[in-house]
Amino acid sequence: MTERATERKVAEARTAALDLAKLSDEERRTALHDVADAIEANHERILDANATDVEEAEELLEAGEYSRALVDRLELSPSKLDDIAEMVRSVAEQDDPLGKTLSARRLDDGLELYKVGVPIGVIGTVFESRPDALVQIAALSLKSGNAVILKGGSEASHSNRVLYELVVEATSDVPDGWAQLIEAREDVDTMLDMDDSIDLLMPRGSSAFVSYIQDNTSIPVLGHTEGVCHVFVDREADRSMAEDVAFDAKVQYPAVCNAVETLLVHESVADDFLPAMVDRYREAGVTLRGDAATREVVDVDPATDEDWETEYGDLELSIKVVDSLADAIDHVNAHGSKHTESIVTEDADRAGDFMRSVDAASVFHNASTRFADGYRFGLGAEVGISTGKIHARGPVGLEGLTTYKYHLEGDGQLVATYAGESAKPFLHEEFEGEWNPGRLSEE
Structure with a gap:
């Protein structure tokens, strides 16, 4: 053209x-x-x-x-x-x-x-x-x-x-x-x-x-932009729930931007959680990579620095063991794409800390990242998921x-009335009402 x-x-x-x-x-x-x-x-x-x-x-x-x-x-x-x-x-x-x-x-x-x-x-x-x-x-x-x-x-x-x-x-x-x-x-x-x-x-x-x-x-x-999304399995997570959420977030539909790309696991639960989780991923055909701490628990390929910032869009996943909630938050904020993040935990205070501290358009507690979607949010659909902060964010x-514009309904008022030494004060009162052209004249 x-x-x-x-x-x-x-x-x-x-x-x-x-x-x-x-x-x-x-x-x-x-x-x-x-x-x-x-x-x-x-x-x-x-x-x-x-x-x-x-x-x-x-x-x-x-x-x-x-x-x-x-x-x-x-x-x-x-x-x-x-x-x-x-x-x-x-x-x-x-x-x-x-x-x-x-x-x-x-x-x-x-x-x-x-x-x-x-x-x-x-x-x-x-x-x-x-x-x-x-x-x-x-x-x-x-x-x-x-x-x-x-x-x-x-x-x-x-x-x-x-x-x-x-x-x-x-x-x-x-x-x-x-x-x-x-x-x-x-x-x-x-x-x-x-x-x-x-x-x-x-x-x-x-x-x-x-x-x-x-x-x-x-x-x-x-x-x-890309969805480099994380699921963090906290030390207070329900292990069965965490396994289901982490599996759904990767396997249910791996080609989309709200699929998880990195699984973070608290070090105190890594020994109990990772072996069964890795077996379940492998049965679904997921290629796995992990940091040194992960590879001390399970046999997976080494993860590189590049992996932490990669949107695979496929049955691939990187795993990192973190030593604290703060470490998980720091990793997400350093490597995430501000798309969607999730924490699995039974501790409401820790969930609140994670959700307030993570810089992302959507942050979930005990739910798969795959819920980040306009239709699932009840918006009908979405034109995209905005990872910026201006005008619109998320789905x-x-x-x-x-956008909006201001409609002013008057009855011949002049600015001069509200200026000078004898200025009339403004009311500036919020009220419940719907704009209707000519409403004042009808009254």
């Missing part, structure tokens, strides 16, 4: 965003249910396109260019398509974030200030091999009233084209151009220069890729795709 064609698509999205923001919740909800119906009615069409992507990816896997984790994330199935359709319906039924009054303050009698939820505008997204990401991002963008530019990975190009076509066909009553698909790597560079038309960029990928986006644009960036759902 030429630079001019990309600019045209972004301009169309910009125009559509203004009209999209005015659609009612019922109109947006109906359109999303139509998308879910279209996905269910077109399994064969989607799976045929996906089979082409997977076949090409398998060839590149054999050539050593792709990882098994990438191919696993790429592949769709009838059950996955059912899940995608259910996700879209879940997004449709979320509470409407638009027009929601976030706060109401009475400045004076007859002068009321409302903080009201609104769309961000135009969102540019770049995401990895999972084709379901396209549908998730499109669904959340529509529900939140945002136009969206979609750039998927080349490895999923056939799947993405079909899914995009189905989304657009199903939303024919939505302003034209609200969703745009771009495919060339050069199109991303064009987007980076369009700070006058794109309000937010949301890249999903490696830390290096997200850093590249941040370093080459003046558009605000909400990044989704980014509808709330993360909205």
